[in-house]
Amino acid sequence: MLHGSMRAFVLEEEENKAGLEVASSTMMKVEENMSNPTTSASSQNPVPAKRKRGLPGNPDPDAEVIALSPNTLMATNRFVCEICNKGFQRDQNLQLHRRGHNLPWKLKQRTNKQVRKKVYICPDASCVHHDPSRALGDLSGIKKHFSRKHGEKKWKCEKCSKKYAVHSDWRAHCKICGTREYRCDCGTLFSRRDSFITHRAFCDALAEESARVTQANPVADHHQHLYSQPLSSHELAAGQSTTMQPQFPDGLRSQHADIRRSHGTYVTMKQEISSPWAACQGPEPQPAASTSQSQMDPLSSIYATMLESEFQREGQSSLPASYRTSTTFPFLSATALFQKEAQMGAVTARPRHIDQMAAHTSSATGFSLGWCSGGAPLHGVKTHSALLHEMACPPPPPADIAGFSEGKPQ
DNA sequence: GACTAGAAGGGGCTAAGGTT
DNA sequence: AACCTTAGCCCCTTCTAGTC
Numbered sequence: 395m396l397h398g399s400m401r402a403f404v405l406e407e408e409e410n411k412a413g414l415e416v417a418s419s420t421m422m423k424v425e426e427n428m429s430n431p432t433t434s435a436s437s438q439n440p441v442p443a444k445r446k447r448g449l450p451g452n453p454d455p456d457a458e459v460i461a462l463s464p465n466t467l468m469a470t471n472r473f474v475c476e477i478c479n480k481g482f483q484r485d486q487n488l489q490l491h492r493r494g495h496n497l498p499w500k501l502k503q504r505t506n507k508q509v510r511k512k513v514y515i516c517p518d519a520s521c522v523h524h525d526p527s528r529a530l531g532d533l534s535g536i537k538k539h540f541s542r543k544h545g546e547k548k549w550k551c552e553k554c555s556k557k558y559a560v561h562s563d564w565r566a567h568c569k570i571c572g573t574r575e576y577r578c579d580c581g582t583l584f585s586r587r588d589s590f591i592t593h594r595a596f597c598d599a600l601a602e603e604s605a606r607v608t609q610a611n612p613v614a615d616h617h618q619h620l621y622s623q624p625l626s627s628h629e630l631a632a633g634q635s636t637t638m639q640p641q642f643p644d645g646l647r648s649q650h651a652d653i654r655r656s657h658g659t660y661v662t663m664k665q666e667i668s669s670p671w672a673a674c675q676g677p678e679p680q681p682a683a684s685t686s687q688s689q690m691d692p693l694s695s696i697y698a699t700m701l702e703s704e705f706q707r708e709g710q711s712s713l714p715a716s717y718r719t720s721t722t723f724p725f726l727s728a729t730a731l732f733q734k735e736a737q738m739g740a741v742t743a744r745p746r747h748i749d750q751m752a753a754h755t756s757s758a759t760g761f762s763l764g765w766c767s768g769g770a771p772l773h774g775v776k777t778h779s780a781l782l783h784e785m786a787c788p789p790p791p792p793a794d795i796a797g798f799s800e801g802k803p804q
Numbered sequence: 805g806a807c808t809a810g811a812a813g814g815g816g817c818t819a820a821g822g823t824t
Numbered sequence: 825a826a827c828c829t830t831a832g833c834c835c836c837t838t839c840t841a842g843t844c
Binding site for chain 3: 523530532534535536538539542543563567
């Protein structure tokens, strides 16, 4: 489809004779009656508050159409002296230079007549912008277009290996390349948010399924498969043995926490609980005999005292033996804490929300519900949960914690 | 020589349209 | 829906012709 009242068609010579670009031009007339939607619309409507650009490739119908050769579009010093082969960006520069060679020269004269708007067509015949009706409105535009579509892409992004022909495009890409990165818990990386969301839906469903399986078979855990490492806090909370010592690499552990933070989910617990893990990778467990109350660290001691008094208040003679022998409450893993609470609940009264917590193992919100449930727990249980909460959020523990890995409570 | 105006080059920003 | 590419617009700088 040709453009309507296109008046003139200036064709630049494709060939440069003797290295000198000759600006001879041919005038052509293209006569068809076709209205330009852009201009007709703009003439009918009042000027909008925010200026809108015209559609691509719909130049002013009265504009002068200029066809530059590929050489011209790509050349930097396209005006070349036939004597010394020196190139110049502009004809005026060349003409001035020719004076030095005592060659005839002619500077472009300023003209008083009104300059008609120029539009430029792409020299590539197969290109949509080769059609005068789709000519581009400015010279830099057609140059950029020709470079992008038909030129050599010599600018390469170091990060993603994408190539660009226009330097500014390359720079714009380099600014944002690698800044949008989405990482799932399972370690998979995504550059696109939608892909990441899709994957996460799958990954979460898998985690929930694993949690259900975990209740029946504590070994099953998709993160174990994915990381080849145990475990995350919510999985521990599902009731796995404390003899399993999670060994997240520090980097992965903090990364995991960061990811959850970005999801707005169970970040805090994850980070808090990770500290005891680090501690539990410490020295060999001490013999039970060596872990007397006097050797406890202050927090352990305080907690043991609190628990004992709690039991006594509830009518129990004293803390069960298994609790008294354990000296490491503040630095137990989440599993150990839950198990202890569950045991205590079995001794006193088993709270429903503990079961709920276990059932929510893969759900971030479910996990936090376990800690922050607004429901009315049974008498005594609230105290235990509060104590456990305090235990789960201790200051960083000392490096060697005696007796941590003694295993699960009797 | 100083100053001004115009042309050209290049880069940044962003709307529009296409793609995934 | 989000992302990517393309093209239009604008601004700044540089260079040169013309004028005083």
